[in-house]
Every structure is written in structure tokens, then in C-alpha cells.
Amino acid sequence: MSKKILIITYYWPPSGGSGVQRWLYFSKYLKKLGYSPIILTIKFESSSYPSLDQSLKAEAVGIPIYHVKAFNWIRLYSWFKYGFNGSKKVPQGEFSKHGILDHVASFLRGNFFIPDARISWVKPAIKKCIEIINENNINKVITTGPPHSTHLIGLKLKSSLNINWIADFRDPWSDLFYLKSFYRLPFAKKKDKKLETDVLSNADCILTTTSKNFHKELQSKITRKQQFYQIYNGFDFELFNKTKKNKSKEFKIVFTGLLTENHSYESIIKSFLKLKNLYPKMNFKVVFAGIISDSILENLKTIPNFSYSGYLEHSKAVNLMCQANILINFLFIQNKKPSMISGKLIEYMATGNPILMIGDTASEASNLLSKQSYNLTVNPFDIDLIISFFKTNYDNWINGIKHEPEYNAVLPYTREKNTKSLIKIIEGL
Numbered sequence: 001m002s003k004k005i006l007i008i009t010y011y012w013p014p015s016g017g018s019g020v021q022r023w024l025y026f027s028k029y030l031k032k033l034g035y036s037p038i039i040l041t042i043k044f045e046s047s048s049y050p051s052l053d054q055s056l057k058a059e060a061v062g063i064p065i066y067h068v069k070a071f072n073w074i075r076l077y078s079w080f081k082y083g084f085n086g087s088k089k090v091p092q093g094e095f096s097k098h099g100i101l102d103h104v105a106s107f108l109r110g111n112f113f114i115p116d117a118r119i120s121w122v123k124p125a126i127k128k129c130i131e132i133i134n135e136n137n138i139n140k141v142i143t144t145g146p147p148h149s150t151h152l153i154g155l156k157l158k159s160s161l162n163i164n165w166i167a168d169f170r171d172p173w174s175d176l177f178y179l180k181s182f183y184r185l186p187f188a189k190k191k192d193k194k195l196e197t198d199v200l201s202n203a204d205c206i207l208t209t210t211s212k213n214f215h216k217e218l219q220s221k222i223t224r225k226q227q228f229y230q231i232y233n234g235f236d237f238e239l240f241n242k243t244k245k246n247k248s249k250e251f252k253i254v255f256t257g258l259l260t261e262n263h264s265y266e267s268i269i270k271s272f273l274k275l276k277n278l279y280p281k282m283n284f285k286v287v288f289a290g291i292i293s294d295s296i297l298e299n300l301k302t303i304p305n306f307s308y309s310g311y312l313e314h315s316k317a318v319n320l321m322c323q324a325n326i327l328i329n330f331l332f333i334q335n336k337k338p339s340m341i342s343g344k345l346i347e348y349m350a351t352g353n354p355i356l357m358i359g360d361t362a363s364e365a366s367n368l369l370s371k372q373s374y375n376l377t378v379n380p381f382d383i384d385l386i387i388s389f390f391k392t393n394y395d396n397w398i399n400g401i402k403h404e405p406e407y408n409a410v411l412p413y414t415r416e417k418n419t420k421s422l423i424k425i426i427e428g429l
Contacts, residue, residue: 004036005140005426006132008125008154010118010147012041013060016053016311017258017291018343022170022209022233023144028059029419038136040129042121043067048074051291055313068128070121073113103183110182114191115173118147125153133161140426142207144168146176151199158202164429167203169218171340177262177332197221204429207422209233210341211364229425233343234418235350235410239315243322251284251397253390254324256317257344259292263330264358264380265300271386272303278387282394289320321351326393331359341365346413349375352405356389371409 007027011020027037039060046069113119132138141163143154151167158165173196174189184192200206200218205227208214215228259265272286288300289309300306312320321327327348332340345365348355355375360366366377378385396403411417 003034004038004136004138005030005142006038006040006129006136006138008040008129008141008143008150010042010047010121010145010150011049012039012065013056014044014052014054015047015049016051016056016313017049018233019146019170020053020056021314021343023142023168024056024059025234025236025415026419026422027063029416030423031063032416033419033423035423037063038132038138039063039065040125040132041065041067042118042125043069046070046072046121048072048118051311053313055315066128066132068121068124070118070124073120074117106181107183110179110184111188114188115152115195116147116149119149119152122149122152122156125150126156129153129157130161133157133163138163140164140166140429142166142168144170145173146171148173148196148199151203152195155199155202164204165202166205166207166425166429167199168207169214170209172214172217173199175217193221200226205229205425207231207425213364214340229421231418231421232341232346232413234413234415235343235347237414237416239318240322240347240350243315243319245322248323248325251282251325251394252323253284253286253326253328254320255288255290255328255330256312256320257290257329257342259288259290259296259330261293261296262332264333265296265330267358267378267380267383267386268328269299269303271383271390274383275387275390276304279391282391284390284394287320287324289317318347321348321353324351324353325397326390327351327353327355329355329357329359331357331363331365333359341368345369346410349410350407352407354389354393354403356386358386372406374403374406 007023009023013020013024027039030037109117139162141154141157143150143165145151145168154165154167157163174193200222201224206218207229209232210230215230218228219226275282284305286303286306287309288306289312291311292308297308300308309320329345329348341364345368349369349372355369357366357369357375357377358380359377361377361379369375369377376389378389
């Protein structure tokens with residue numbers, strides 16, 4: 001069996017964020033375990049990345065990478081909206097409408113860029129993939145989305161070549177929560193669902209980051225009995241093993257990652273304000289880092305002793321997590337749709353620090369978090385329980401009471417073990 005595997009991903013270093021890390025680390029450990037991953041991605045000059053992380057390039061050393069050019073519609077929209085200010089980017093995970101341009105763009109995006117605004121990279125990617133496959137005698141291809149336009153590349157390759165194709169769904173497709181922000185007409189919704197159905201029906205198997213409930217939801221969209229597999233994003237044991245915890249004179253409460261209007265962040269603000277009123281002598285520091293819009297930041301700044309560190313490269317974000325006394329996580333508000341398991345949640349658990357998660361207490365993410373006894377998932381409206389969690393952990397810290405980290409709950413999800421699970425799927429095709 002050929003050990004060469006073509007991985008087609010829009011997000012690749014220097015792109016930052018969780019979207020790039022899943023297949024970057026899969027590739028790293030595939031190579032370490034004797035396979036030869038080959039990457040096809042977008043050329044940086046043609047890309048639209050919400051964040052950059054140059055440090056991630058070190059994880060991809062020795063892996064062949066091919067790039068394609070494409071017209072960047074998102075950058076064009078950014079120029080109209082922000083001018084040529086390179087520091088301003090279209091928000092990730094949401095589409096806020098504040099003026100006529102945003103409303104027009106929302107309509108165009110929802111009805112003429114299907115399944116997503118990165119659709120322009122599909123045709124040049126297909127052409128390049130065929131060259132790579134023929135030159136390297138490849139018969140295993142993996143596509144990962146979002147952007148789900150990436151799966152259309154796999155769909156075309158599957159119909160044209162003798163390949164086995166794995167489609168990796170990191171998020172839902174036609175049910176993705178922020179699609180409600182677009183003024184989509186019936187024909188656009190129909191086309192989007194058909195493309196999703198075609199991918200689900202024609203891939204040799206579907207890989208996801210989350211639950212059997214999500215698998216059932218995807219299966220309900222197609223008539224063929226499809227093979228579904230789930231592998232969490234995981235954490236890199238090597239990185240965490242060399243990141244040391246330091247003693248601090250401050251009780252530090254930390255959030256890292258993406259924060260949007262689709263998260264219940266208001267409950268945390270209310271909790272901190274009430275906490276300070278109830279216990280004015282509590283000496284805590286609240287640190288947020290990641291991608292956060294200006295409007296949300298303004299609200300967060302009302303929190304006592306709040307600071308914002310901006311977007312941090314991955315190793316620095318992990319270091320910040322490890323120094324926390326409490327970590328905060330938010331689940332997307334998804335109207336009872338299955339919640340995805342983020343890579344950040346696994347990394348949070350790998351620190352051994354207590355985690356407070358705001359969101360659906362019956363979700364798969366909540367069930368995973370409960371495998372460590374010192375974590376808690378809270379309904380957004382239960383302010384008193386949030387305050388109680390903060391106060392209990394603070395009192396323990398003041399009194400020198402330490403909990404024993406329960407690493408066994410997260411050790412099955414190292415990047416290397418996850419890659420071994422992936423190899424079993426690949427070899428089973």
C-alpha cells in the first residue's frame with residue numbers, strides 16, 4: 001500500500017487558529033509514523049486567514065506543500081469595508097451587519113457564494129491535485145472543511161480518478177449556525193444542501209470531531225448507508241510536556257480563543273461584577289486572549305482587573321492556559337444542534353486546571369469535561385453557580401488546597417494517538 005496521502009486544506013501555516021491545527025498535527029504524526037503526507041493549500045497571497053501564527057511552520061518541516069492561486073473575494077470585501085487597513089479582518093464565526101454594505105454583502109454571500117466565499121479556490125485546486133496524484137501515484141485523499149468548498153475538490157477528484165476519499169467535517173455544513181446571518185433565497189438553500197448531500201454520499205467515509213448524534217444528523221441527509229468516524233482534535237503531548245507551570249501571586253482566570261456574539265459571554269461579565277460586589281477583597285485577574293471583536297471587548301472591559309492579550313501564537317496560548325487557576329470556555333449557541341468538540345477544550349483539559357464552561361449542560365462537550373471532577377458546565381443564566389465556582393476555587397487557592405490533576409481523562413486524546421486512529425481508518429478503506 002502506498003504511504004503517500006494527499007491532504008487538501010485551505011488553512012495551513014502561516015494561518016493561525018484551530019482550523020489549521022487539526023491537520024497540521026495529523027500531518028506531523030503521519031510523517032513520524034512512517035507515512036508521507038502531501039499538502040495542497042491556498043497560496044498565502046490569495047488566502048483569507050482570520051489570524052496568523054508563524055510559529056506553526058516549525059510543525060510542518062519536511063512535509064511537501066503545494067499551493068494554488070485564486071481570487072480573494074473576502075479581501076475585496078474587506079477593502080470596501082475597512083479600506084486598505086491590513087489589521088482589520090472580516091470576523092470569524094459570525095457576520096455582523098452594521099450598514100448597507102454589510103447587508104448587500106450578506107445577500108451576495110448567501111446566494112452567490114455557495115457553499116462559502118472561498119469557492120474560487122476549487123477549480124485551480126482540482127487541476128493541481130490531479131497533477132500531484134498522477135505524479136505521486138496517490139490513491140488516498142483527505143479533504144477538510146470549513147471551508148466546505150474544499151470538499152467539492154474531493155468530490156470532483158472522486159468522480160474523475162481511482163481514489164479513496166475521506167471528507168473531514170470540523171463543523172456542520174448547511175446547518176452551520178451563522179448561515180442564519182445571510183439573506184438566503186430558497187434556490188441557494190437547495191443548492192447548498194445538494195452539494196452537502198453529494199459530498200456525504202460520494203466520500204468513502206466521513207470523519208468528524210464529535211459525536212454519534214452529529215453522525216445521525218448527517219446520515220439523515222442521505223439515502224446511502226455511510227461510514228462515520230469520530231476523532232477529537234487532541235493536544236500535542238510534546239508541547240505540553242515542555243510547558244511548565246509557574247507559581248503566581250495572583251489568582252488568574254483565563255480565556256483563550258474565538259469569542260463572538262454567538263457565545264453567551266454576557267453571563268461572565270455579570271458574574272464578575274456581582275462577584276466583586278459580594279467579595280470586594282478578592283484579588284483576581286481576568287485575562288482574555290484570542291480573536292475578539294471590538295464591540296465585545298468594550299463590554300469585557302467592564303470586568304474588574306481585566307486585560308486583553310490579543311491573538312497569541314499557539315505555544316504562547318498554551319503557556320497562558322497552563323498558568324491559569326481557572327479556564328473559561330464558551331459553547332456556541334446552536335439551538336440544540338450537536339456541539340462540536342474544539343481542540344481548545346482538549347488542550348484546556350490537558351493543563352489539569354479547573355475549567356468553567358458556559359453552555360448546554362447536556363452536550364457532548366459537557367460530558368467530556370465531566371471526566372475531570374474539578375470542571376463544571378453551567379447554564380448561561382445560572383449566575384450564582386458561576387460565582388460559587390469562582391469563589392470555591394479562589395478560597396482553595398488562598399488556603400493552599402491543591403487538587404490533583406486528572407490527566408488520565410485526556411491522555412487518550414494526544415495528537416499521536418489520534419493519528420494512530422486515523423491510520424486505522426485510512427488502512428481500512
